Amino acid sequence: MQDIKPPAESQVIEQAVKLGLCAVFLKFFLLWGTGSSVAFVISSMVLGEILGFAHLIFYYTRIRLKYPPLYIKREETLPYRRIIGDIISTALPISVSRITGSLFHVVEAVLVPRSLQAAGMTPQRSIALFGKLTGMAVPLILLPSIMTSSMAMTLIPEISEDVSLNNWKGVKAKTLQALKLTSIISYASASLFIVLGKSVGLLIYGIALVGEFLPFLAAGSIFLYHSAAISSVFRGLGDQITPLKNSLITSLVMVASIYYLIPVPQIGLKGYLLGFVISSLIGFILNLRALNRRVNIIEFAGSWFFMPLIPSAVFGLVLFLIYSAFSSYIREEIVRICLALFTGLPVYLVFAVRYRILKIEDIRRIMNIKIWFNQLFFG
Structure with a gap:
């Protein structure tokens, strides 16, 4: 589809929530102690991820309602195993790259x-x-x-x-x-x-x-x-x-x-x-x-x-x-x-x-x- 708008908007929402809540928590709850402040910051990061993901689901649902699925003959579709294999072959190296990158940072x-x-x-x-x-x-x-x-x-x-x-x-x-x-x-x-x-x-x-x-x-x-x-x-x-x-x-x-x-x-x-x-x-x-x-x-x-x-x-x-x-x-x-x-x-x-x-x-x-x-x- 070459539509970069949905993931961009999702990341804007995610980062805005993270930064906004982090600033609020650090300003008003820092006196509660370092442990509580860290817990609030982590909670804001999780909430940002959830809202960003929710935006993608909303956008995908709206697209499905606007553009009904195409009806393709069964013989023209790929086998499910091949589809799943293609997805895994793309997603697995990216996931491994992110995980190893995080490990090396640690x-x-x-x-x-x-x-x-x-x-x-x-x-x-x-x-x-x-x-x-x-x-x-x-x-x-x-x-x-x-x-x-x-x-x-x-x-x-x-x-x-x-x-x-x-x-x-x-x-x-x-x-x-x-x-x-x-x-x-x-x-x-x-x-x-x-x-x-x-x-x-x-x-x-x-x-x-x-x-x-x-x-x-x-x-x-x-x-x-x-x-x-x-x-x-x-x-x-x-x-x-x-x-x-x-x-x-x-x-x-x-x-x-x-x-x-x-x-x-x-x-x-x-x-x-x-x-x-x-x-x-x-x-x-x-x-x-x-x-x-x-x-x-x-x-x-x-x-x-x-x-x-x-x-x-x-x-x-x-x-x-x-x-x-x-x-x-x-x-x-x-x-x-x-x-x-x-x-x-x-x-x-x-x-x-x-x-x-x-x-x-x-x-x-x-x-x-x-x-x-x-x-x-x-x-």
Whole structure:
């Protein structure tokens, strides 16, 4: 059906209920104690999930009433076993991927503070440092995924349709376009965090240390965003196994980096940052090689991966020059950052169009605020 509105609305409802009730509970029931507050927060999360699911059921029921089911001859229908098998073959790898992802997050949350303690930090210092990294710096780096994920959300049904029509030229064209737009977005965000990372961290959180993490994370995010785009192509092709296997490998690399690098006193938390970059790069290479066996995209890497580096380098230079030029005249951090962004972004887009990396319709697609807003609430 290619209708992304119902799941988007469902996630908006779910996240709005979660955030709203969490804010209320933490404000009025925090005095009851930490245990009661945590119980209320968990209850709000469960209620949000229930209401989001109820919205999907309501929408599905309304569609069934509006469009009566088609009557198909029995001999034209697939056997129930095959239908169930197709559903399981799609759902099981996705479920396993989500479960293993959650397990690896738990392993990281346990392993990183202990590794920092092995490097000589106190328990309080190690937990605080890990919280600043994963609770402050990482969400900032993942913020541009609002745009890349929204494109991936529309990419899956479009590629599935082309596959069903045996239109492999269409699959290749859509894949290259998605990778090119991913490069445009990821390079721009990486330039911002590499050049102004410390200033952004200080502005948002008031903690300079958070900004020191951003340049390293920004380098890894480039490969992370491209891997996510390629994984969406695989899902459109009906292949759930390849992204799952590559995701497991990258997670193991990340855990190994935490286990072996962070306990070294001379490395410390930089081992996490190095592991993030290396694991993201390995995941990108594995996904790229696997997809290239089915859709030849490495041959065109110059247009979608290397060429966008030119406008991103110009963008970073403009950010640095504008921010530095007003440092002596404007003391407010937010004003200098906004001036640099409002000057740099138009220059970035002009260079991207000049080098034929972007077309006007691509810019309109990136600037689709409605899709951004829907994707913002996708958990």
